[in-house]
Amino acid sequence: xxxxxxxxxxxxxxxxxxxxxxxxxxxxxxxxxxxxxxxxxxxxxxxxxxxxxxxxxxxxxxxxxxxxxxxxxxxxxxxxxxxxxxxxxxxxxxxxxxxxxxxxxxxxxxxx
Amino acid sequence: xxxxxxxxxxxxxxxxxxxxxxxxxxxxxxxxxxxxxxxxxxxxxxxxxxxxxxxxxxxxxxxxxxxxxxxxxxxxxxxxxxxxxxxxxxxxxxxxxxxxxxxxxxxxxxxxxxxxxxxxxxxxxxxxxxxxxxxxxxxxxxxxxxxxxxxxxxxxxxxxxxxxxxxxxxxxxxxxxxxxxxxxxxxxxxxxxxxxxxxxxxxxxxxxxxxxxxxxxxxxxxxxxxxxxxxxxxxxxxxxxxxxxxxxxxxxxxxxxxxxxxxxxxxxxxxxxxxxxxxxxxxxxxxxxxxxxxxxxxxxxxxxxxxxxxxxxxxxxxxxxxxxxxxxxxxxxxxxxxxxxxxxxxxxxxxxxxxxxxxxxxxxxxxxxxxxxxxxxxxxxxxxxxxxxxxxxxxxxxxxxxxxxx
Numbered sequence: 001x002x003x004x005x006x007x008x009x010x011x012x013x014x015x016x017x018x019x020x021x022x023x024x025x026x027x028x029x030x031x032x033x034x035x036x037x038x039x040x041x042x043x044x045x046x047x048x049x050x051x052x053x054x055x056x057x058x059x060x061x062x063x064x065x066x067x068x069x070x071x072x073x074x075x076x077x078x079x080x081x082x083x084x085x086x087x088x089x090x091x092x093x094x095x096x097x098x099x100x101x102x103x104x105x106x107x108x109x110x111x112x
Numbered sequence: 113x114x115x116x117x118x119x120x121x122x123x124x125x126x127x128x129x130x131x132x133x134x135x136x137x138x139x140x141x142x143x144x145x146x147x148x149x150x151x152x153x154x155x156x157x158x159x160x161x162x163x164x165x166x167x168x169x170x171x172x173x174x175x176x177x178x179x180x181x182x183x184x185x186x187x188x189x190x191x192x193x194x195x196x197x198x199x200x201x202x203x204x205x206x207x208x209x210x211x212x213x214x215x216x217x218x219x220x221x222x223x224x225x226x227x228x229x230x231x232x233x234x235x236x237x238x239x240x241x242x243x244x245x246x247x248x249x250x251x252x253x254x255x256x257x258x259x260x261x262x263x264x265x266x267x268x269x270x271x272x273x274x275x276x277x278x279x280x281x282x283x284x285x286x287x288x289x290x291x292x293x294x295x296x297x298x299x300x301x302x303x304x305x306x307x308x309x310x311x312x313x314x315x316x317x318x319x320x321x322x323x324x325x326x327x328x329x330x331x332x333x334x335x336x337x338x339x340x341x342x343x344x345x346x347x348x349x350x351x352x353x354x355x356x357x358x359x360x361x362x363x364x365x366x367x368x369x370x371x372x373x374x375x376x377x378x379x380x381x382x383x384x385x386x387x388x389x390x391x392x393x394x395x396x397x398x399x400x401x402x403x404x405x406x407x408x409x410x411x412x413x414x415x416x417x418x419x420x421x422x423x424x425x426x427x428x429x430x431x432x433x434x435x436x437x438x439x440x441x442x443x444x445x446x447x448x449x450x451x452x453x454x455x456x457x458x459x460x461x462x463x464x465x466x467x468x469x470x471x472x473x474x475x476x477x478x479x480x481x482x483x484x485x486x487x488x489x490x491x492x493x494x495x496x497x498x499x500x501x502x503x504x505x506x507x508x509x510x511x512x513x514x515x516x517x518x
Binding site for chain 1: 121124125127128131132135136138139142143168171175178179182185186
């Protein structure tokens with residue numbers, strides 16, 4: 001992989017990490033508010049249903065995970081398992097797609 | 113520094129394994145029409161709770177390491193930045209742990225000692241029997257004894273006041289009949305509890321229709337004949353009931369109101385004496401609970417004209433719903449669990465879910481059926497909606513029929 005692609009991955013990894021840090025804090029804060037505030041599962045689902053803001057937020061959350069996780073695993077595979085080459089990249093693309101599909105399916109179910 | 117990077121990487125690998133599984137299972141649980149019930153069942157599983165704990169802990173650790181790495185890479189490394197990084201990392205960890213504890217601790221720790229159900233009527237009645245039957249099953253599920261404490265008096269007000277003052281820790285729950293929390297506030301001029309402010313709904317345990325009966329030698333063969341007579345002779349029809357504010361009283365008043373009758377209520381000291389008076393022809397009709405009335409009906413001492421449910425009830429085949437004559441009429445009595453306000457939501461959800469589980473037991477269902485009762489086991493939200501609607505209904509009926517206790 002050339003230097004430019006490596007740089008792109010490095011930037012994507014850091015950018016997605018920053019987004020995830022914010023998303024995790026917002027998600028945890030929301031959950032604490034919901035549980036401590038006595039909101040039931042029905043009330044939570046009632047609020048998220050049809051909310052474009054929640055759809056966008058959790059969509060971004062899942063997208064950031066789908067970017068961040070495979071890049072992190074790529075380094076682990078390369079440094080610890082000495083696994084490099086096209087097979088590694090293909091497996092990681094598949095893994096990333098799997099996360100994206102599963103995550104967006106869950107987000108869509110909360111939204112609908 | 114190397115330790116931080118290693119911890120960050122290991123927690124990242126673990127998260128990479130957990131998160132896709134978590135997303136997939138969450139997506140599965142939220143599919144279909146009954147997504148809420150499916151979601152609640154999913155969140156109640158020990159494996160899911162453990163996985164939530166693990167993800168929160170791993171996220172906290174991963175975030176701590178990640179924030180530190182970002183700080184080092186993007187900012188010149190000075191002392192104040194070290195401190196800031198540590199504060200941010202520690203805060204992230206604390207928030208994660210707080211979340212994990214807040215969402216699961218109550219439900220996991222409860223119950224650690226016997227749970228008390230306050231029943232606001234004496235032993236032997238339908239409310240008491242329902243509470244005891246459910247209590248036995250919940251004792252098996254929780255591994256802690258469910259103690260039934262009968263606190264009768266003031267139309268359920270004595271027990272309600274005691275339950276309202278109990279600590280909201282989940283160890284004291286209130287097991288009333290519906291009227292105690294939906295009608296008494298309209299009937300009693302002074303009440304030493306507030307059904308809406310003092311309690312939160314947990315679950316409706318059982319419900320059951322009542323049956324409109326007349327003495328065996330009564331000239332009325334149908335609900336229509338009884339209503340026609342009432343319309344022809346206003347103020348002449350009389351009906352007995354088990355006491356002001358009791359379910360038999362409210363059911364009869366609701367019938368009288370909706371059938372636009374002018375009838376006189378005659379209170380008795382309980383349902384048994386009221387039914388006995390009806391058998392003896394002292395009152396023209398009685399709207400009683402199935403369990404108390406069926407013996408008289410099958411023994412030929414009372415004639416059943418109609419049931420208060422919208423459809424026929426299996427215990428009395430051939431007896432039509434009153435709704436066939438009075439369009440839209442329905443009056444279903446119920447017994448359920450409410451909790452002192454402030455009881456943790458996790459405990460409320462657990463009691464509701466475990467009650468539903470207990471009510472699936474075939475033996476318990478048979479015993480309830482013998483009492484003329486059907487298991488319900490709905491969610492706190494569903495119970496709350498039903499209570500609200502019923503409260504509005506009784507407000508109108510009580511006002512129109514001028515029912516009051518000074």
